[in-house]
Amino acid sequence: MSAHAPSRHDLLTIGQLADRSGLAASALRYYEKLGLIHATRTTGNQRRYTRGTLRRIAFVRAAQRVGLSLDEARTALDRLPEHRAPSGAEWDGVAQSWQSRIDEQIVELERLKAKLTGCIGCGCLSLTRCGLYNAADRAGAAGPGARYLLTRDPATGPEPAGGDFTE
Amino acid sequence: MSAHAPSRHDLLTIGQLADRSGLAASALRYYEKLGLIHATRTTGNQRRYTRGTLRRIAFVRAAQRVGLSLDEARTALDRLPEHRAPSGAEWDGVAQSWQSRIDEQIVELERLKAKLTGCIGCGCLSLTRCGLYNAADRAGAAGPGARYLLTRDPATGPEPAGGDFTE
DNA sequence: GTGCAACCTGAAGTCGACTTCAGGTCAAGC
DNA sequence: GCTTGACCTGAAGTCGACTTCAGGTTGCAC
Numbered sequence: 001m002s003a004h005a006p007s008r009h010d011l012l013t014i015g016q017l018a019d020r021s022g023l024a025a026s027a028l029r030y031y032e033k034l035g036l037i038h039a040t041r042t043t044g045n046q047r048r049y050t051r052g053t054l055r056r057i058a059f060v061r062a063a064q065r066v067g068l069s070l071d072e073a074r075t076a077l078d079r080l081p082e083h084r085a086p087s088g089a090e091w092d093g094v095a096q097s098w099q100s101r102i103d104e105q106i107v108e109l110e111r112l113k114a115k116l117t118g119c120i121g122c123g124c125l126s127l128t129r130c131g132l133y134n135a136a137d138r139a140g141a142a143g144p145g146a147r148y149l150l151t152r153d154p155a156t157g158p159e160p161a162g163g164d165f166t167e
Numbered sequence: 168m169s170a171h172a173p174s175r176h177d178l179l180t181i182g183q184l185a186d187r188s189g190l191a192a193s194a195l196r197y198y199e200k201l202g203l204i205h206a207t208r209t210t211g212n213q214r215r216y217t218r219g220t221l222r223r224i225a226f227v228r229a230a231q232r233v234g235l236s237l238d239e240a241r242t243a244l245d246r247l248p249e250h251r252a253p254s255g256a257e258w259d260g261v262a263q264s265w266q267s268r269i270d271e272q273i274v275e276l277e278r279l280k281a282k283l284t285g286c287i288g289c290g291c292l293s294l295t296r297c298g299l300y301n302a303a304d305r306a307g308a309a310g311p312g313a314r315y316l317l318t319r320d321p322a323t324g325p326e327p328a329g330g331d332f333t334e
Numbered sequence: 335g336t337g338c339a340a341c342c343t344g345a346a347g348t349c350g351a352c353t354t355c356a357g358g359t360c361a362a363g364c
Numbered sequence: 365g366c367t368t369g370a371c372c373t374g375a376a377g378t379c380g381a382c383t384t385c386a387g388g389t390t391g392c393a394c
Contacts, residue, residue, distance in 0.1 A: 013340080013341080014340085014341070014342095015339095015340065015341080024382080024383075025340095025341085026382065026383055026384080027381080027382060027383085029342095029343095030381075030382060030383090034381095042390085042391085043390095044341085044342090044389075044390045044391070045341085045342065045343095045389080045390080046340085046341055046342070046389095046390065046391080047341085047342090062279065064381095065275075065276075065279055066276075066279065069380070069381090070380075070381070071380090095283050098283055099280060099283060099284070102276050102279060102280045102283070103280070105272075105276055106273055106276050106277065106280075108232075109232075109233075109269050109272055109273050109276075110273065112229065112232055112233065112269060113266065113269045113270070113273075116262050116265055116266060116269070117266070180370075180371080181370085181371070181372095182370060182371080191352080191353075192370095192371085193352070193353055193354080194351080194352060194353085196372095196373095197351075197352060197353090201351095209360085209361090210360095211359075211360045211361075211371085211372090212359080212360080212371085212372065212373095213359095213360065213361085213370085213371055213372070214371080214372090231351095236350070236351090237350075237351070238350090
């Protein structure tokens with residue numbers, strides 16, 4: 001309680017935070033607008049960040065990595081208390097939802113990889129017979145507009161078995 | 168050589184192709200504009216697709232899954248011959264570059280997952296000491312503007328060890 | 335006390351991957 | 365032969381995540 005109020009030296013300017021986080025200053029202002037991070041202001045209206053902000057940013061970047069939008073990241077961040085360390089339960093909830101997301105992504109990639117390996121291994125060279133052709137897609141890291149590949153329609157009748165990526 | 172020229176029944180309208188591929192017709196027109204797929208035209212100027220187009224689309228969607236942009240997908244597609252099955256070597260090149268991309272992505276996710284698990288397992292709840300804080304980022308599936316997380320600056324001097332995702 | 339890099343703001347621009355719109359044409363079943 | 369749903373085009377809009385710009389202010393080293 002007594003030891004340290006954020007003594008001036010603990011505060012980072014936006015430029016310093018940018019350097020340390022690897023994000024551009026403009027991105028940090030953008031993050032602030034979205035409510036992902038917060039800053040105090042100097043009398044001259046310049047932003048000053050506590051070092052803890054680096055952690056919030058790390059959290060956000062990690063969230064992006066597991067496929068969350070910034071808005072979702074903010075929601076996740078909001079589940080954690082702002083002014084004290086998260087409790088085990090609190091952290092658990094967040095971490096576990098990430099785990100499953102990560103697992104899903106890994107599974108999907110493994111599946112795609114297996115199909116691809118099969119393609120080479122079997123030497124078929126024909127996506128008609130090859131798993132890749134029917135590989136499940138659904139969502140994934142692809143970004144907005146992720147829709148499904150040829151999942152629901154395994155062959156639509158026997159393909160003429162002629163082409164291979166060519167017409 | 169003789170058996171079948173694309174007899175009228177092998178040709179799909181854009182609507183049919185949309186249904187089967189799961190993409191919107193507008194997306195297919197867009198893909199065509201990018202040179203990812205091609206269509207012949209009826210006398211009335213409507214598009215007609217061969218069934219092989221489904222395979223090209225599958226290829227493109229898979230390419231997106233491994234993190235390629237549509238433009239990169241087109242490049243990859245161009246490495247494969249358009250009017251015959253790809254040779255082993257041709258297919259191999261494409262497939263292998265995908266493999267490594269997939270592997271990289273998996274490794275990254277595994278790493279992130281491990282950090283996260285560690286966080287829970289060790290109960291530290293502090294990203295200061297926790298690996299997540301310093302998790303490598305670099306590129307990845309995050310999309311345009313992917314930059315690096317707190318990689319190059321492991322701690323920037325010993326953190327006051329006070330905050331945990333909070334201010 | 336002054337010079338200049340670093341900072342401020344709001345508005346607009348960018349990029350990838352599409353979708354939507356407006357206004358018009360085609361195809362095929364009755 | 366007519367109706368109606370599917371299709372056509374080019375231009376513009378959308379969404380997320382930022383960046384760039386223009387024009388003005390601050391802070392700190394000398």
